[in-house]
Amino acid sequence: MTQRTKQPVSVLVVIYTAALHVLLLERADHPGYWQSVTGSRDGEESLPETALREVREETGIDAACFQLTDWQQQNEYEIYPHWRHRYPPGVTRNTEHVFGLQLPHPVPVTLSPREHLDLQWLSWRKAADKVFSPSNRAAILQLPEKVQHG
8 A cells, every 4th residue: 555645734733721731742653752733734625624634633632622723833844854755755845834722621632543652731831841843842832922812
């Protein structure tokens, strides 16, 4: 079975509570790598549709029941060499679009075992220190401002 290549357009969805606790997921393909929900756009879906789908696939949470916000931020970065095989030949850069999903409190999460090994709800400062991605860290560090100013 041939795996489809990914589009170099993705979403980063920081899932957090009003008390600024952040959900982090541990990657199955890289134990010890913690992150927020991420994923590439499928076909012609809109970026909010990508965010909703990825949250549902990776956590079981129906993001449409909560406050999903497009932060109107884009990060362009070099795709880690060990993940480039997932993209079309010659693609080395990805554009990531940042979203926030505010929940009233931590909710039950159902992990996708092929994608993630574990989860943690951490304070925003601890979560920012734990993630491996610089863009994920930067997004988490913005949470107090995002919640305060909506």
